[in-house]
Amino acid sequence: MHKWIKLGLTAVLMFLLALTGCATGTDQGQGGEAPAEQPAEQQPADEKKDVTITFGVTPWTSTVPPTQIARLLLEDMGYTVKLQDADAGVVYTGLSKGDIDVFMDSWLPDMHRNYMEKYGENIEDTAVSYPNGELGWVIPTYVEGINSVEDLKGKEDLFGGKIYGIEEGAGMTITSREMIKTYGLNLQYVPSSESGMLAQAKREIGQNNPVLFLGWRPHPMFVNWDLKVLPDPKKFFKTSEVHVLTNKGFKEKAPEAHAFLKKWSIPVEDIEAMIVQINDGKDPREVARAWIDNNQDKVNEMLGK
Structure with a gap:
């Protein structure tokens, strides 16, 4: 009789221990001591x-x-x-x-x-x-009295009646030809490659002459020379x-x-x-x-x- 009682108590004890182990495992699995979940914006290095x-x-x-x-x-x-x-x-x-x-x-x-x-x-x-x-028509900052595209009217001879630009078909070339007509400017658009245009600008600036040409930022021309982009009241070019x-x-x-x-x-x-x-x-x-x-x-x- 005592033998069966001992066996019964042992079985109950083992059952209780098993329940305790399951509960502990469940708690860890739900985050009790499990590692925190990785933030969404981070990825492990191996991934x-x-x-x-x-x-x-x-x-x-x-x-x-x-x-x-x-x-x-x-x-x-x-x-x-x-x-x-x-x-x-x-x-x-x-x-x-x-x-x-x-x-x-x-x-x-x-x-x-x-x-x-x-x-x-x-x-x-x-x-x-x-x-x-920025992009548009640019002049050296030493040129006085020209502070916008409109100021070019009647002063085209200051620049030899020319604006130096890039190749035919380029967006800035097409827009520049439209600007000349719209503003009624007596300017000849001189198309060239970017390097050709910049070579002409370099020659003129080297002699401290007024020169009008196309410019855009970022570009090293604004590092090499002191230039200003002429405001365009009719908004052909927009920043x-x-x-x-x-x-x-x-x-x-x-x-x-x-x-x-x-x-x-x-x-x-x-x-x-x-x-x-x-x-x-x-x-x-x-x-x-x-x-x-x-x-x-x-x-x-x-x-x-």
């Missing part, structure tokens, strides 16, 4: 190695510095980065299809309006890189903001990278200074790394540190 981020790179000098800086920072974060050279139309098509993840040099709202109207449904406007992407674009699936694909680009910004003067260095033969990656090293506070702000 990042499996993510390739593709940048669209247009053949514009202004595209290179921000792309290289973002590339190096993303590689430092553990991502694999690929650069795809293409014209603007191909870049926007790639963004809309998801073949391209990031574009660092979108000129909005006007210059790239047609692309955004066509492809914007599948593209995210992620950040403003810099707000002062653009330069934006960072990503495809709509990028945030889910690379949340930490997306969070970084969401905070992206850089002064236009820094872009111009880097363009000059690259044009002088320096390696773009080295120029970008030097900017990172010299702007750690700005970098940490963008990285959310």
